[in-house]
Amino acid sequence: MGRSTLLSVLCALVLAGCAGSAPEAARSKDRLLRVAAAVSAEPSAGAPAPGAAAEEAADAHEHEDEVDEDGAEVDDGLELPVDPGAGTRAHSPLTAMTEAQIEELLAKDPAALGPMSVGATNAGALFNGVRMPESDRWELVDPGHAWGTRETIDALDRAIAEVHRQFPGSPKLYIGHISARDGGRLSPHKSHQAGRDVDISYFLDARHRWYQRATAANLDRERTWAFVRALITETDVELILIDSSVQRLLKEHALKIGEDKGWLDEVFQYGSRKPRPLIRHARGHANHIHIRFYSPVAQESAVRAYPLLVKRGAIKPTAQYVRHTAKKGQTLGSLARQYGTTVEAIKRANGLRSTAIQAKRVYNIPRPSSGPAAPPKHVVVPPRRLPPPRAAEASPPARHDEAGPAMGG
Ligand SMILES: [Zn+2]
Structure with missing residues (x-):
């Protein structure tokens, strides 16, 4: 009796202490579920690859952890069609090697082949991944699932370093x-499979927590914009997912400090009709940024070595x-018939719990697995989207005047 009374008092205290409102309580609960899911979905130590048991554990938790604070699933599986336009074909040291040389290294010293980002980010793998190191500039929320290509790790480090250069401390x-260490499906995500996707917090005001929603009241626009700007101008970023509400805050800030409007319209999806924006809206990204980097060397190495890795x-x-x-009017059954696959396979490829599908949403349909899978395609990295030179030279971190784009250059 006394014990249960004490418990309920404690519960009430805890709820009163950490949750001033019902949504906040729901968010706390959600965070706990995420942590629990992350822990239990972790493959047992030393397991070389997520086996069937780990897969099942991950699936079993999908229902809880695919829900973000708005009650919607994290939609980070966007795959852009390959832009046939200009770009740089990536080069890998493996390109110059013979199959026999690659095979020999694979047998004797696989690490010497370097990191490889295999296949699509929503259906890929990671070979020879590099773990994001610890640093006093960031905190790894789940160190066991912080593996990427060398290029991903370096690009992230570089963009964060730029923020610290502009804003020490x-x-x-x-x-x-x-x-995951070997890539592959990582709940609750659709992507994050090939060492090129990163989830990272916004810069918020003091005492911010992981997965805290960015708002007009708490978003540190200067640092967050400096970070996003560095990603775009100093790294090979393929796409950035940011909720429209946060895009608006960042774009308004960037305009205010004198960034070029034409460039911002090309970069932000918010408030623009330009095709192929780099920063796009996707459900579930008001509380973190999703970055996808190109990893030209790791992707091209994977293209070269893929058949041997499989063999x-x-x-x-x-x-x-x-x-x-x-x-x-379409159903999973009709899609399965149309593409010659099964309802179960489609559910699995999309992390679906039920057979309900929604019109206008995009689904991954697995191709029938008869015959060898086609090797991944070569990667072409498009040119970076840089602001006009004048704006690039004059990028003082703290310009608060309303200066429009100064004309004359
Ligand atoms: Zn993500």
Whole structure:
């Protein structure tokens, strides 16, 4: 009796202490679920690859942890169509090696082949991944799932360093999932499979927590914009997912400090009709930024070594998906018949718990797995989207005047 009374008093105290409102309580609960799911979905120590048991554990937790604070699933699986336009074809040291040389290294010293980002970010794998190091500039939320390519790790480090150069003594960022050690499916995400996707916090005001929602009241616009700007101008970023509400705050800030409007319209999806914006809205990204980097060397190495990696059993053949936008009236059954696959396979490829699908949403449809999977495609890195030179030279961190783009250059 006394014990249960004490318990309920404690519960009430805890709730009163950490949750002033019902949504806050829901968010706390959600965070706990995330932590629990992350812990239990972790493959047992030393397991070389997530086996069937780990997969099942991850699936079992999907229902809890795919829900973000708005009650929507984290939608980070966007795959952009390859831009046939200009770009730089990536080069890897493996390109100059013979198959026999690669195979010999694979057998004797696989690490010497360097990191490889295999296949699509929503159906890929990571070989020879590099773990994000510890630092006093960030905190790894889940160190066991912070593996990326060398290029991902370096790019992230570089963009964060730029913020610290402009704003010495900046607070720590939280770095969430990058990829599992060997890549592959990582709940609750659709992507994060090939060492090129990173979840990271916004810079918020003091005492911020991981997965705290960025708002007009708490967003540190100067540091967050400096970070996003560095990602765009100093690294090979493929896309950045930021909720529209936060894009608005950042874009308004960037305009206010005199960034070029034409450039901002190309970069932000918010408030622009330009095609192929780098920063896009996706559900579940008001409380963290999702960054996808190109990893030209690691991707090209994977293209070169893929058949040998599969042949030697170093990786499983990566899944090949067709992207299908559901139309009204379509069901998983009709899609399965149309593409010659099964309802279960489609559910699995999209992390679906039920057979309900929604019109206009895009689904991964697995291609029938008869015959060898096609090797991954070569990667072409588009040119960086840089602001006009004048704005690039004059990028003082703290310009608060309303100066428009000064004309004359
Ligand atoms: Zn993500």
